Amino acid sequence: MSELTRADVAHLAGLARIDLSDAELDKMVGELGIILESVATVQNAPIADVEPMSHPMPLVNVTRADVVRASLTPEQALAGAPEQDQQRFSVPRILDAE
Amino acid sequence: MTTELITATAAELAARLAAREISSVEVTQAHLDRTAAVDGAVHSYLHVDAEGALASARAVDRRRAAGESMPTLAGVPIAVKDVMTTAGLPTTCGSRILQGWIPPYDSTVVARLKAAGLPILGKTNMDEFAMGSSTEHSAYGPSRNPWDLDRIPGGSGGGSSSVLASFQAPLATGTDTGGSIRQPAAVTGTVGTKPTYGGVSRYGLVALASSLDQAGPCARTVLDTALLHEVMAGHDPMDSTSIDAPVPAVVEAARRADVAGMRIGIVRELTGEGFQAGVQQRFDEAVRHLVDAGAQVVEVSCPSFVYALAAYYLILPSEASSNLAKFDAMRYGLRVLPAGDDDPSAEQVMAATREAGFGDEVKRRIILGTYALSSGYYDAYYGSAQKVRRLISDDFAAAFASADVLVSPTAPTTAFKLGDKLDDPMAMYLNDIATIPANLAGVPGMSVPSGLAPEDGLPVGLQILAPAMQDQRLYAVGAALEARLQAAWGAPLLASAPDLTAATAKGA
Numbered sequence: 053m054s055e056l057t058r059a060d061v062a063h064l065a066g067l068a069r070i071d072l073s074d075a076e077l078d079k080m081v082g083e084l085g086i087i088l089e090s091v092a093t094v095q096n097a098p099i100a101d102v103e104p105m106s107h108p109m110p111l112v113n114v115t116r117a118d119v120v121r122a123s124l125t126p127e128q129a130l131a132g133a134p135e136q137d138q139q140r141f142s143v144p145r146i147l148d149a150e
Numbered sequence: 151m152t153t154e155l156i157t158a159t160a161a162e163l164a165a166r167l168a169a170r171e172i173s174s175v176e177v178t179q180a181h182l183d184r185t186a187a188v189d190g191a192v193h194s195y196l197h198v199d200a201e202g203a204l205a206s207a208r209a210v211d212r213r214r215a216a217g218e219s220m221p222t223l224a225g226v227p228i229a230v231k232d233v234m235t236t237a238g239l240p241t242t243c244g245s246r247i248l249q250g251w252i253p254p255y256d257s258t259v260v261a262r263l264k265a266a267g268l269p270i271l272g273k274t275n276m277d278e279f280a281m282g283s284s285t286e287h288s289a290y291g292p293s294r295n296p297w298d299l300d301r302i303p304g305g306s307g308g309g310s311s312s313v314l315a316s317f318q319a320p321l322a323t324g325t326d327t328g329g330s331i332r333q334p335a336a337v338t339g340t341v342g343t344k345p346t347y348g349g350v351s352r353y354g355l356v357a358l359a360s361s362l363d364q365a366g367p368c369a370r371t372v373l374d375t376a377l378l379h380e381v382m383a384g385h386d387p388m389d390s391t392s393i394d395a396p397v398p399a400v401v402e403a404a405r406r407a408d409v410a411g412m413r414i415g416i417v418r419e420l421t422g423e424g425f426q427a428g429v430q431q432r433f434d435e436a437v438r439h440l441v442d443a444g445a446q447v448v449e450v451s452c453p454s455f456v457y458a459l460a461a462y463y464l465i466l467p468s469e470a471s472s473n474l475a476k477f478d479a480m481r482y483g484l485r486v487l488p489a490g491d492d493d494p495s496a497e498q499v500m501a502a503t504r505e506a507g508f509g510d511e512v513k514r515r516i517i518l519g520t521y522a523l524s525s526g527y528y529d530a531y532y533g534s535a536q537k538v539r540r541l542i543s544d545d546f547a548a549a550f551a552s553a554d555v556l557v558s559p560t561a562p563t564t565a566f567k568l569g570d571k572l573d574d575p576m577a578m579y580l581n582d583i584a585t586i587p588a589n590l591a592g593v594p595g596m597s598v599p600s601g602l603a604p605e606d607g608l609p610v611g612l613q614i615l616a617p618a619m620q621d622q623r624l625y626a627v628g629a630a631l632e633a634r635l636q637a638a639w640g641a642p643l644l645a646s647a648p649d650l651t652a653a654t655a656k657g658a
Contacts, residue, residue: 056521060521061517064517064520064521064524065513065517066501067520067524068471068504068516068517068520069475069478069497069500069501069504070501070504070505070508070513070516070517071488071501071502071504071505072505072513073505076510076513079510080513080514080517083514083575084514084517084518084521086575086576087463087514087518087575087576088518088521090459090460090463090576091460091461091463091464091522091531091535092460092530092531093457093460094457094460094461094464094531094534094535094537094538095530095534096457097454097457097534097537097538097541098541099534099537099538099541102537102540102541103537103540104533104536104537104539104540105536105537105539105540105543106361106536107361107391107592108347108361108362108543108589108590108591108592108593108618109347109348109391109393109592109618111391113390114387114390116387124254124255128254128255129254131252131254132251132252132253132254132481132482132483133481133482134479134480134482134483134484134485135485141480141481143480143496144494144495144496144498144499145493145495145496146495146496147495148495
């Protein structure tokens, strides 16, 4: 497995939408390197013909009757919003400035 | 009188409340007074709701006075981990990103506590989004271990473990993704259960890793833990992974405390090397007690457990990176605008908010999870971890073919000093080495006090594991061990904990 570089971590932080300062980035590269080396040992387990397991219990799809039930009022849903406008969540622009 | 009310078990309080010898207001006020006296030093709570708790207590007293038949624990106060939503009360998960957030709804667990008449004293501290083993990753500062205020109370549920060990509440809730109920119980001399995955509803629990998370009861005795288990557990249509089956008969098992003929499996991979001498000594002693009580000991091997920690620290960050994507500064929680940009985009606001709102450990795990799930690495990391998960589940199945329950020390060491492992993430992760396999396989587990380590005088916990849906076996073994150990000690373990009011007065 290739080593994790500073540029890799900066790229991952971008994908995860977390700004990191230069100091944070430096620290993170070293720490993640150590953790990755340790977790990579899963590849040494005898897993060649093993079926992956995503969930501890057998999962079945669960549905409910299509009837109206109690839900949040608009006021409740908006109560924690950083900004709101006309009974809607107000958000920053979503397109890049050209 | 007040001391007697705060040291009593929940079962004793429930009996005296039902007999109307005491009122819920008296019991609740006694615990609030205790909090005022000691929580400055212990820091179990992020938020105390004196008014709300007393209002609930008054309502229970009124209904009881009117002759209404009430649920067993009605009037017994409880502390709730800050990862469970509480309508009208702050829910922060120990994170700055949720500072001041007041959820508009109750988690199913909290709704059930309210329906059962338990006054909610407040919300307990935790590592941020339950990522940690010490509460040192809480954005609001660590909780402290009542046995030694310079030591960790375990994590992530260190607020709930310390609230019990400092007699600020007789009951508390927890969540356990890799040991967050059991390890805090072990290092504080208290009891905690992670039920079978799906046994308690996850609705309204802020998710860390959805395939591993399980809420459960915390208390000072095995019977109290069982009584709370019964209130919290049971099918919930709001959680698609909730088990639609009767709750195992945990209270009955705790009362019978019968292990005669039971086959107790000692997991070879979870003893010996890597475990502190006093931890191992108390474990061996506890096993002898169980044999004296009529159990048989068998040795079992779970060879894949050596890969459990590695698999866990791939699966958990992967699921967490996805679950925590919802903290995007748009609908609730913190919003931070990037400096020097008067018209930032939503993405820039998101990134600035997550930098300011998340602590180091959360950032570390999100980025690790993002890596493990990225194309090109998925098969090598996440895919391999899922296959190891299967091996671990198979190991449990094989072990339970020859043993009714498995036992091990809960944690490899007693409580370490605050700060000792903060700069070494891998050392911190190793605390969960014995508790993680149960989460990967979904089986239930409990930690019960097994004594004090001779070398440092700090509590040690014994872990009991049972097959899925056989949670009652944990309580049978836990209660049998508790009865024999308390008979040998002459008192509950916590009776030998230091007097906190002296420590608090000195510190003030």
